[in-house]
Amino acid sequence: MPRNNTTLIALDWGTSSLRAWLFDRNGDVLDTRATDMGILHLPEGGFPAALQTVTEGWVTASTPILACGMIGSRNGWREVPYLDCPVSVADIAQAIDRAADIAIVPGLRVGGAFSDVMRGEEAQVVGALAVRPSLADGAVMILPGTHSKWAHVSSGRIVSFRTYMTGELFAVLTRHSILGRLPSDCESPESARDEAFARGVLAAREPEASLSAHLFSTRSLVLNDRLEPGAARDYLSGLLIGDEVRSGTGLLATQRDASTVLIGEPALTARYAKAFTLLGHHAPETLGNTAAAGLLNLARAAGLLET
Amino acid sequence: MPRNNTTLIALDWGTSSLRAWLFDRNGDVLDTRATDMGILHLPEGGFPAALQTVTEGWVTASTPILACGMIGSRNGWREVPYLDCPVSVADIAQAIDRAADIAIVPGLRVGGAFSDVMRGEEAQVVGALAVRPSLADGAVMILPGTHSKWAHVSSGRIVSFRTYMTGELFAVLTRHSILGRLPSDCESPESARDEAFARGVLAAREPEASLSAHLFSTRSLVLNDRLEPGAARDYLSGLLIGDEVRSGTGLLATQRDASTVLIGEPALTARYAKAFTLLGHHAPETLGNTAAAGLLNLARAAGLLET
Numbered sequence: 001m002p003r004n005n006t007t008l009i010a011l012d013w014g015t016s017s018l019r020a021w022l023f024d025r026n027g028d029v030l031d032t033r034a035t036d037m038g039i040l041h042l043p044e045g046g047f048p049a050a051l052q053t054v055t056e057g058w059v060t061a062s063t064p065i066l067a068c069g070m071i072g073s074r075n076g077w078r079e080v081p082y083l084d085c086p087v088s089v090a091d092i093a094q095a096i097d098r099a100a101d102i103a104i105v106p107g108l109r110v111g112g113a114f115s116d117v118m119r120g121e122e123a124q125v126v127g128a129l130a131v132r133p134s135l136a137d138g139a140v141m142i143l144p145g146t147h148s149k150w151a152h153v154s155s156g157r158i159v160s161f162r163t164y165m166t167g168e169l170f171a172v173l174t175r176h177s178i179l180g181r182l183p184s185d186c187e188s189p190e191s192a193r194d195e196a197f198a199r200g201v202l203a204a205r206e207p208e209a210s211l212s213a214h215l216f217s218t219r220s221l222v223l224n225d226r227l228e229p230g231a232a233r234d235y236l237s238g239l240l241i242g243d244e245v246r247s248g249t250g251l252l253a254t255q256r257d258a259s260t261v262l263i264g265e266p267a268l269t270a271r272y273a274k275a276f277t278l279l280g281h282h283a284p285e286t287l288g289n290t291a292a293a294g295l296l297n298l299a300r301a302a303g304l305l306e307t
Numbered sequence: 308m309p310r311n312n313t314t315l316i317a318l319d320w321g322t323s324s325l326r327a328w329l330f331d332r333n334g335d336v337l338d339t340r341a342t343d344m345g346i347l348h349l350p351e352g353g354f355p356a357a358l359q360t361v362t363e364g365w366v367t368a369s370t371p372i373l374a375c376g377m378i379g380s381r382n383g384w385r386e387v388p389y390l391d392c393p394v395s396v397a398d399i400a401q402a403i404d405r406a407a408d409i410a411i412v413p414g415l416r417v418g419g420a421f422s423d424v425m426r427g428e429e430a431q432v433v434g435a436l437a438v439r440p441s442l443a444d445g446a447v448m449i450l451p452g453t454h455s456k457w458a459h460v461s462s463g464r465i466v467s468f469r470t471y472m473t474g475e476l477f478a479v480l481t482r483h484s485i486l487g488r489l490p491s492d493c494e495s496p497e498s499a500r501d502e503a504f505a506r507g508v509l510a511a512r513e514p515e516a517s518l519s520a521h522l523f524s525t526r527s528l529v530l531n532d533r534l535e536p537g538a539a540r541d542y543l544s545g546l547l548i549g550d551e552v553r554s555g556t557g558l559l560a561t562q563r564d565a566s567t568v569l570i571g572e573p574a575l576t577a578r579y580a581k582a583f584t585l586l587g588h589h590a591p592e593t594l595g596n597t598a599a600a601g602l603l604n605l606a607r608a609a610g611l612l613e614t
Binding site for chain 2: 015074082109110111114115116117147162163164165166168169172173175176177178183207208209210211212213215216217219220221223224226240243244246247248250251
């Protein structure tokens with residue numbers, strides 16, 4: 001690998017994982033790495049060693065490093081204050097903390113009664129704007145994950161966003177609640193699992209029943225032989241994603257002229273697209289993970305790159 | 308204790324706890340015990356030993372034993388099939404499984420698309436009907452807990468019910484999710500905790516926002532200095548109870564002539580009563596735990612008692 005051709009090391013450093021990209025001078029990715037060295041998995045003071053491991057063979061003294069995610073939180077390497085919405089890409093770039101060798105992107109905040117926070121997803125929003133510049137005119141960007149974000153972009157600014165705990169609820173309920181103790185020797189065939197997912201999505205249409213009641217139905221339906229135990233996880237996934245899409249599309253119905261786009265890993269965005277269709281909406285365009293493009297763009301806007 | 312005066316040993320044997328009552332011939336409680344010997348806490352084949360421990364000094368050959376709860380489930384001592392709603396007290400009494408020395412009350416089931424199940428709470432419903440016979444004419448009985456039940460009683464029958472995972476969601480979220488990792492050295496003063504509970508209840512009024520989004524606000528509000536970390540658990544409790552009461556009162560609005568009654572431990576029913584008031588409803592009458600009264604009544608109706 002020609003080291004003198006490298007221009008940026010970008011890191012998405014979250015709670016449970018650390019992903020790294022090495023860019024060349026043309027903005028193309030030369031190499032990429034994914035590890036489980038998220039901030040919660042590291043010993044105290046373990047950040048420099050983790051950085052050295054993930055960038056092994058990449059680093060030269062002159063290659064700038066830009067990171068986003070929980071690495072900038074109170075429990076991260078250096079706390080970088082949240083930036084209040086609405087914000088433009090230039091605002092975020094200007095607020096990058098460059099106090100040390102590793103520069104850190106600030107998280108974003110929505111103030112007021114509907115307080116919300118993000119750390120890391122802002123890079124994906126910026127990346128989506130780089131990949132599809134027309135989204136700057138008006139878009140709702142949906143970033144499924146542990147803490148799913150629905151971000152509203154208008155006139156080139158991130159106006160506000162809302163977080164759903166969809167991914168984490170699925171994880172804690174299947175690992176730690178009675179819903180994870182359903183009798184199941186094996187997974188059901190794919191057709192049965194697809195059908196269970198669809199049933200979950202459609203059940204979530206009725207908000208009066210409350211998500212908390214719908215969740216318990218995962219158990220009752222299995223006990224009443226109306227749901228295969230091997231498809232219960234898919235039903236639960238459908239309930240949670242369906243509830244998120246129901247709520248998100250309802251809240252964002254006022255942004256009718258905005259494009260809607262799903263950003264993330266294909267397996268997950270495909271589930272969301274299916275939920276949109278089942279609930280009577282057009283399936284949004286889907287983009288892959290745009291964090292790398294976003295970090296490159298922010299580094300450029302901040303003047304971090306060698307010229 | 309005059310053993311020849313005893314008439315029934317009643318057990319509420321659930322997932323995490325085992326409660327026992329000894330009744331005299333007048334139907335008065337002579338003694339009561341509470342242990343953590345729930346079915347999930349016992350080794351395989353450990354039921355007889357647990358029964359012996361909890362009834363130490365109580366048992367005579369002729370004292371009948373009646374149990375309700377998860378002890379009658381697939382993972383319990385003996386599986387007793389669910390009884391389909393609507394059911395009367397007489398129906399439940401008739402379906403008691405008397406195949407062995409310990410008789411077991413059947414759980415109840417609601418079939419169809421809104422499948423639901425209960426095991427144990429049926430004894431509390433029967434107990435409430437024994438304590439307040441007028442409730443048989445029409446009532447919504449709310450039994451807060453790990454899996455809260457809202458049971459609709461009409462013309463002396465349990466017509467249907469719905470389960471909310473309120474208690475278990477609170478437990479898994481505070482123990483296993485990011486909401487349990489909020490920085491907190493100590494609990495806030497009671498007034499701040501009461502206020503946080505009320506804020507949670509009121510936030511849950513807006514179903515469009517989804518419970519999953521409200522849950523995350525527990526974290527955002529703390530990070531944005533709009534909620535004391537030491538009151539975050541109360542805010543979360545308010546969100547979950549508020550969402551349950553919002554949904555339950557909405558669904559049951561069609562039963563306007565029914566009495567509404569809260570059944571359970573005073574500390575918990577008081578929180579629910581407060582949520583009712585905050586959401587603009589009259590606070591329901593509250594009853595204590597009525598499981599013992601229910602088991603006595605079922606034993607009588609089943610002809611289990613010595614005459």
